[in-house]
Amino acid sequence: MIAPSRRGFLSALAGGGALLALAACGASGSADPGGEARASGSAQGGGAFEFTDDRGKKVSLPAKPTRIVAQSAAAAALWDFGVRPIAVFGPHKLKDGGPDPEVGNVDISTVESLGNVWGEFNVEKYASLRPELLVSGMYLDDQLWYVPEKSKDKIEALAPTIGIRLTGKPLEQIIGKYEELARALGADTDAPEVAQAKERFEAAAAKLPELAEKGLRIMAMSGLPENMYVVAPKDHAAMDFVRGKGLDVVVPEKPDEGGFYETLSWENADKYPADVILYDARAQSMKLEEMMKKPTFADLPAVKAGQVYPWRAKERFSYLGHANMLEELIANLEKAKPGIA
Structure with a gap:
């Protein structure tokens, strides 16, 4: 068997099929599409937002975004730092209805689902949520994890995006980048639980x-x-x-x-x-x-x-x-x- 390419293996790792087993959109959560992301200990939405991601892309907004959508692993990291996205995409719900480990402590009953498996991203639903920011990790240069290539342009046209590199950097730097982003979003990253x-x-x-x-x-x-x-x-x-x-x-x-x-x-x-x-x-x-x-x-x-x-x-x-x-x-x-x- 020919060894899978880096992209192919990562896709397989993300997917549910057989090279496909390693490498249906999830049911909607009960979150109100009109709700807002929350950052503990902050008046989120007040003050300007500025952040440079690992693509070197600088996102500048007149106010801190409150309607944040994140890939499940990114949502899990932000959640631990006090940020509450309104929707997730990527693995977050198991077949038995419980949370996928990738989504960490995210309460999946309070967030909207845009897709639960590789290749699924409900662009129409995403647009209806009036997103202000999308956050995802990156395993490959400039490729947001779980953002489908076929609909990337439509997705990126709806809201600014932030990518955080998950390889080629020390672990502490990756964690630190999520902490920096959470702080920029208004979270109290000095909170006792953190x-x-x-x-x-x-x-x-x-x-x-x-x-x-x-x-x-x-x-x-x-x-x-x-x-x-x-x-x-x-x-x-x-x-x-x-x-x-x-x-x-x-x-x-x-x-x-x-x-x-x-x-x-x-x-x-x-x-x-x-x-x-x-x-x-x-x-x-x-x-x-x-x-x-x-x-x-x-x-x-x-x-x-x-x-x-x-x-x-x-x-x-x-x-x-x-x-x-x-x-x-x-x-x-x-x-x-x-x-x-």
Whole structure:
């Protein structure tokens, strides 16, 4: 099988189909389309707004926007900093009706849905909401995540857009950019809940160098029925962060064109010895029990030892989101034993 391109794999990662399983518009929330985004501890809407995004694009408005629409992961980050979008697009509702992990703490019953899967974006509904600002992350240069290429021009004509780069920058800088945006929107980013989350994040980060002394060799991966994908840490901010703190994270020898992963056949699942395997826990990815049906995966030392733990591949870029991720990772690694690979 030919390895997917960077764009193709990212699309697959976002989608729900089969290369399509890794890489119906969601039901509307109960939010009033005439409602406003809110920023805690602020008189949002007062004063001018100015922000330069990671495309170098400067957005200047005479007043702070209150009608904010965001891709689900961006909405989750902004929510943790006190900003309340009026609508979301991208994964936010699971088949059982519960919130998708990608949307974090966003109350999906209070926001409008413009689309729940890759390629869906209800432009007519978006227009009816009278948006004042759209926010999305970016994995590729100048491409807003989950904004369909076919309707990009129509979408961008309706309201200014802001893109925040999610790769090629340190984790703290990405979180800091969302914090800066939330502050520009009028949120109180010094609020007690934000300060507490930042303290948790910093405390967890401080534990990593000591944990690294255990000598665990760690591999992060995703799975599709045809192939497994070994994570290239430099293209995943959280993995790059923990590696920078001294943890021994596998770096694939031959990442695919464009980066992010090295594609391996399941027959070569043992290419990189590891004491611990972190598997992609997103709803779109193969479940652990499905991967266990692959004999070469089930036979790996880490799998046999039960040292296989979830990797939160799409955790939102806020202090709270990554405090949760690091605390879970630390708890799992503390009970793992080195030297089994």
